[in-house]
Structures are given as structure tokens and as C-alpha cells.
Amino acid sequence: MHSAQHIPIRTRSGNLRFWAAQLLYRAATAARRLWVTHRNRRDMHLLLQKDDRMLADIGIGRAEIESAVSAPWYQDPVERLVRGRQPVCYWRRGVGRG
Secondary structure: OOOHHHOOOEEOOEEHHHHHHHHHHHHHHHHHHHHHHHHHHHHHHHHHOOOHHHHHHHOOOHHHHHHHHOOOOOOOHHHHHHHOOOOOOHHHHOOOOO
């Protein structure tokens, strides 16, 4: 049994260390997400400097990039770009069948 001097610090929901670790993890995750968003936005601006022929070789249009970059600063433009495209299922179209 614990004496009054050695009672562990606890909250109603559990261990204080657990909640501190959760808070630190969430803060680190948010910071990483913001960094990735910043890096992707910078890369999108670099793509906008390319000419239309180069963008066509990549398979993306200038309007798609501009639409993705027009998102608020905290939204990842790559996620907006990917969300706007439909996945391609080659096997349903008969490509590659013998």
C-alpha cells in the first residue's frame, strides 16, 4: 500500500505520462505534416515553371497544378491533386490480356 508521500500522479483518465507522450506524438505528427505540405507546395511551384510540353510528358496539366496550389496553406496540394484523379484499372479495360 502506498503512503501519502508516494502516491503516483494520475488523472481520472489514466497515467499522466501516457497523456504527455500522446500530446508530444500528436505535436510531432502535426509538425511533420506541415513540413511535408510546405515541401510539396514548393515542388508544385517548381512544376509551374516548366513549359506545357514538359507537363504533358509528365501527364499533368497546368490547370490541375494551379487548382491544387490554390488550396489553403495548411492543405497538401498533392493530396488535392491525387483526389481529383480517378484510379486507372487496366485489367478492366482488357489491357495486358492474352
